[in-house]
Amino acid sequence: MSEPSLTSNQEAPKSAENRDTVQFSTFFVSGRLYGIDVSSVQEVTKSLPITEVPLAPNYIHGLINLRGQIATAVSLRDLFELKDPAPNEFMNVVCRLDGVLISLLVDEIGDVIELSQNSFEPTPDTISPKVAKFMDGIYKIPGHLLSIIEVKRVLGVLNE
Amino acid sequence: MSELLTPESYQEFYAECEEIIARVSQYLTEMDKNKQNATLIDSVYRDIHTIKGSAQLFGFSEIGKIAHAMEASLEPARRRNIPLSPDWMDCLLSCLDLIERLIKAKKDPILGYKIDQDTIYLTVSHLIEAATRNFKTDLFVTKDFFVPIETPDRRQISQSSESLLSDHSLLSPETQTHSQNSAQSREKEETSSTNKESASTIRVQVTLLDRLMNLVGEMVLVRNQVLQYSHDHEDFTLLNLSQKLDLVTSELQEEVMKTRMQPIGTILSKFTRFVRDLARDLNKTIEISIEGAETELDKTLIEAIKDPLTHIIRNACDHGIEDAEERRKFSKAPTGKILVSSLQESGQVVVEILDDGRGLDPKKLLSKAIEKKFISQEQAQLLSDREIFQLIFIPGFSTADKVNPVSGRGVGMDVVKTNIEKIGGTVEIKSELNRGTCIRLRIPLTLAIVPALIVRFKNNRFAIPQVKLLELVRVDASETQNKLEFLQGKPVFRLRGNLLPLVSLDEIIEEKSADASQESLKRQTENGVNIIVLATDSGPFGLIVDEILDTADIVVKPLAKFFRKLMIYSGATIMGDGSVSLIFDVLGIAAKANLNQNRSRNQELGTRIQTRGSQNQPETQEMLLFSLKSDGNFTIPLCLVQRLEEFSRQEIEVSGRHRIVQYRDAVLPLISLNQVLGFSAPEGESPPTAQAESEKVPIIVIQKRNRLYGIEVDRIIDIFLADREIEDPIRETPGILGNIILGNEVSTVIDVLSVIDLMTGQVDSKKESHAREAPQALKELMTSKPLRILFAEDTIFFVKQVSKILTSQGHHVTHAGDGAQALEILEKSRPGEFDLVLSDIEMPKLNGFQLAQKIRSLKEFSGIPMIALTTRMRESDIERGKNVGFNRYIEKLKSDQLIEAIQEISHERTLSH
Structure with missing residues (x-):
């Protein structure tokens, strides 16, 4: 895959530091870069066996056993209604919120990067609402725009 | 001293006081019943003394004073065995209440409990007056004894209370010394007993126990995985070790479960007081007795059954037990009786609430149900008494003629039922008009681990809790032609003559159209079908699964909230191999399949009665085969049999000339077929040996004219499907209907209904x-x-x-x-x-x-x-x-x-x- 390297970029925001920096766990879905606030990520794991939940919406791929705890596997590709073919195996970004374990299924894991609040911007209006409703905003990093996914919004949609 | 008074020690003081209050209030109520009991008075005295002592230590002067007054008033009773008057008893109880409220106020200041001094003064002076009347001696007391002391300094208080004792001659001199002496000796006793207690018990936070419980749950899962792995690998050391792990884990699980167990008595004992107060409010005399208070139950479950129990007991007091006058009319004792008993039975706790009140009136229930349009006139006629009683569980059904503050609170038995079912329990009700009512709750011992059936559908495994499981039916390919049918495209099955609606997981899970699922079901039937018969409020239904795999004790894990709207899952569990399985919500599936909508509860009741006893294969009949003390086998048609039971010989009692056993809270008359038919035991009427005492006697329960009779036989052999006619007997013998060929043998058919007539002398x-x-x-x-x-x-x-x-x-x-x-x-x-x-x-x-x-x-x-x-x-x-x-x-x-x-x-x- 021709995804851009992040290692060089990582330094840039750090040097242009500000006291208000946030760390993000980044990942790729359909070749696009997304990030989640590190504090809401419990762990990142490789692909795990999934038990499907019949009748559940298509973006809920099923349940996974995370060392005796049960997490709900949510495919971001399906949640964003992206139509491109999915890979055979997903990576899990496991988040805990309100006592619920949600594992976001993503294509590939990126680095953890620290970003300054200076580079933040709200989500542009032109972004498709299908994705925009899960986004908190974007960070401008050299060579990339990082879309920030808010887990709370994901859970909100699930609970709808 | 003061550095010892940490917040924790205060908490302990509160907890101790609450325990004592509960205990004392039980003692007092018991005393109320037994009138005079020196040991009880002693226990109360001791407990009150403890409260007094610790309250003064912690600087709660008001509590200390009230306790002191109570103690002082008890002194003469204790010493001179003076009977306690009811009004004095009431005063003691209200003092106790006061202490309880004061403790609550101290414990949770946020709640803003405010108890004004006047109330305290009034309550205590009532007590003193009552006690004085009771003992006909002037006990005490000056008004200023109860004047509140502002900003109490601990030492000052203890001093002042001591000075009260001595200076103000609260008690007559002899009493005083006695009380001091005894108080000292009590104190000694107490310290020694508390020492013993503290050495063997320890207070633990419930949250810690919950955490332990969860961890053990996890451990059970790991154990399961290890076991599975070791079975798949031929490593003997591993197998050996894993079996040891299995044993230890099971034991650990059991023991940890026990830590959460509490005797059910902790809540049952509260009801003595509750019933006493309620009876007074209702102007009735009611006595409550409790059996099996030591039965243990998971703490969360104890909490969960508290409200339903309160409701049932309140109902029994209010609607069940009549007032003394009405009771006299039915020549019952003026005092109503309520018996609450609990016992453990096959992994469940059974709690029975029995009252000897007026019972449920089926006619009244029916007319009410018709009036409220729960059922139609026609349906009403079809209901048996048992089914009529079920009506009271319909939401909005209340039979109280008038609403009163005691029970008319807009919550009914439906809430009881829902709450009990929520924790996986069941409610049964039995009643006899003017004889009484019995409500039986069956509650699982624990919630965290439930027995379940594991089934497969397509590539998924699902767990079905066994509480709702009635039976498993396998319809073989050869039979399917006859047995699985389609009614308006919906599969149905004739189960012993009753139409059982079937739910195909295809239709539920895959949301296939009825036609499509019918097609796939038809294809499936070629290999045979597995039907799981499940119970719902509106009757049973059958769930078709691909395969029945196993039964297992599963650890229930809650699912995220958003799965609830799918309706059909109640949780998930982790299987032995580490994979996740969903747990079906049986009622949810029924709802999803529209079972409840299409057939309302009451229609269903009706149809069930209508179809009862009908047979789908008119050429055969089921016969129950048994043996007697004579050659050959004997049989009766199964359709006449209510139930098969076993009683040990010890349970059989003799009443007059009849032998009886207690069965479902009634007397079941026993009829020995050997005796009726004149077969004597080969060994004669030898006195029963000890071995024979414990021997079980098989009993066939038959209903005739709304009465049950027990037919005593020697051995129940089997149930046969007879396709031959009953032939006339060779010789006309009373009680014998004829002969029938079962298999290759001829069996004698007993005319069991006329046997009952013969024995009960009802033959006209x-x-x-x-x-x-x-x-x-x-x-x-x-x-x-x-x-x-x-x-x-x-x-x-x-x-x-x-x-x-x-x-x-x-x-x-x-x-x-x-x-x-x-x-x-x-x-x-x-x-x-x-x-x-x-x-x-x-x-x-x-x-x-x-x-x-x-x-x-x-x-x-x-x-x-x-x-x-x-x-x-x-x-x-x-x-x-x-x-x-x-x-x-x-x-x-x-x-x-x-x-x-x-x-x-x-x-x-x-x-x-």
């Missing part, structure tokens, strides 16, 4: 002789002019028996399998084709009453004689039968009466023609 000898001597002329008339009889009956046993009797009399019998069929036959018949209609009452589709009504409404049949032949012999049924147009109402298998009635009818007709 006059009638019998009357029938025997039926006027010869009439008999001749009859035999010379055979009648054409239409016989509606669904139970094949009776069809055969009655037809045989009738044909032997020369009549011609046309049989109809149910009421609807009978009506059809009749409507299609030529005028005068039938002379008589003979009908069962309980039949599918159209019951006997309905059939009679329909027939009478047809002009050409308004005059045709009709005879009801039934086991429903309640007064109301007979009355109803007459009303809807039956000329005669006869009990089944009373062939003499039947013949007589037919003769009479035919005679009447001959005369009128």
Whole structure:
């Protein structure tokens, strides 16, 4: 895959530091870069066996056993209604919120990067609402725009 | 001292006080009942003393003073055995309440409990007055004793309270010294006992126990995985170790479960006080006794059953127990009794609440249900008493004639049922008019681990909690042609004659259209079908799965909230191999399949009765085979059997000349078939040895005229499907119906209903002789002019028996399998084709009453004689039968009466023609 390297970029925001920096766990879905606030990520794991939940919406791929705890596997590709073919195996970004374990299924894991609040911007209006409703905003990093996914919004949609 | 008073020690003080208050209030109520009991007074005195001591230590002067007053007032009673007057008892209890409230106020200042000094003063002075009246001695006390002391300094208080003791001559001098002495000795006793206690017990936070419980749950899962792994690998060391792990884990799990167990007495004991207060409010005398308070139950479950229990007991006091006057009318003791008992039974705790009040009145319940439009008039007639009692669980159903503050709170038994079912329990109700009511709760021991059935559908495994599981049915490919049917595209199955609606997971899970799922189901049936019969409020339904894998104890893990809207899952669990399985919510599946909507609860009740006892293969009948002290086997038709039970010989009691056992809170008369038929035991009537004492006696429970009888046999062998007719006996013997070939052997068929008559002396000898001597002329008339009889009956046993009797009399019998069929036959018949209609009452589709009504409404049949032949012999049924147009109402298998009635009818007709 021709995804851009992040290692060089990582330094840039750090040097242009500000006291208000946030760390993000980044990942790729359909070749696009997304990030989640590190504090809401419990762990990142490789692909795990999934038990499907019949009748559940298509973006809920099923349940996974995370060392005796049960997490709900949510495919971001399906949640964003992206139509491109999915890979055979997903990576899990496991988040805990309100006592619920949600594992976001993503294509590939990126680095953890620290970003300054200076580079933040709200989500542009032109972004498709299908994705925009899960986004908190974007960070401008050299060579990339990082879309920030808010887990709370994901859970909100699930609970709808 | 003060550095010892940490917040924790305060918490402990509160906890201790609460415990003591609960205990003392129980003691007091007990004393109330037993009047005089020195040990009880002693215990109360000791506990109150403890409160006094610690309250003063912690600087709660008010509590200390109240306790002191209580203690002082108890002193003479304790010393001189003076009986306690009820008003004094009330005062003691209200003092106790006051202390409780004061503690609450201290414990949670946020709640803002405010207890003004006047209340304290008033309560305590009432106590003193009562005590003074009671003991006819001036005890104390000056008003300023209870004047509040602002900003109490601890030392000052203890001093002042001591000075109160000595200076103000609160007590007479002798009492004082005595009280001090005894107080000292008590203190000594107490410290030694507390030391012992603290060495063996320890207070632990419940959250810690919860955490432990969760961890053990995890450990069980790991254990399962290790076991699975070790079985798949041929490593003996691993296998050995994993088996050890298995043992230890199981034991650990059991022990940790025990830490959360509490005796159910912790809540039951509260009810003594509760009932006492309630009885006083209601102006009734009610006594509550508690059995099995030591039965242990998970703490969360104890909490969960508290409210339902309170509600049931409140109901029993308010609606169940009558006031003394009404009780006298029914010659009952003026004091109403409530018995709460609990015991552990096969992994469940059974709690029974029994009262000897007025019981539930089926008629009242029915009219209420009809009035509230829960059921229709027609349905009402079909309900058995048991089903009528179920009506009280319908939301919005309340039988109280008037709403009062005690029970009329807008919550009914439906809430009790929901709450109990929420924790995986069940509620049963039994009642007898003017005798009392018994409500039985069955509660699982624990919630975290439940037994479940593991099934496979497509590639997924699912767990089904066994609470809802009734039975498993496998329909083999060869049978499916007959057994699995489609009704309007929906699969149904005839389970022992009752139509069982089937739910295909295809339709539920895959949301396939009915047609598509019918197609796939039809394909599936070629390999046989597995049906899981599950219970719901509105009756059973069958779930079709691909495969039944296993049963397992599963650890229930909650699912995220958003899965709830899918309705069909109640949780998830982790299987032995580490994969996740979903747990089905049985009621959710039923709802999803629209089972509840299509068939409302009450319709279902009706249909269930209608279809009861009907057989789908009219050529066979099920026979229960058993042995007696005589050669050969004996049998009775299974349709007559209510239940099979076993009692040990010890349980059998003798009342008068009859042998009885206690069964379902009633007396079950036992009838020994050996005795009736004159078979004696080979070893004679030797006195029962110790071994024989514990031996189990198989009992066949038969219902006749709304009464149960126990038929004692030697051994129950099996149930056979008989496809042969019952043949006449070789020699007419009372109690024997004939012979039947079962398998290759001939078995004797017992006429069990007439055996009961024989034994209970209900044989109307006059009638019998009357029938025997039926006027010869009439008999001749009859035999010379055979009648054409239409016989509606669904139970094949009776069809055969009655037809045989009738044909032997020369009549011609046309049989109809149910009421609807009978009506059809009749409507299609030529005028005068039938002379008589003979009908069962309980039949599918159209019951006997309905059939009679329909027939009478047809002009050409308004005059045709009709005879009801039934086991429903309640007064109301007979009355109803007459009303809807039956000329005669006869009990089944009373062939003499039947013949007589037919003769009479035919005679009447001959005369009128």
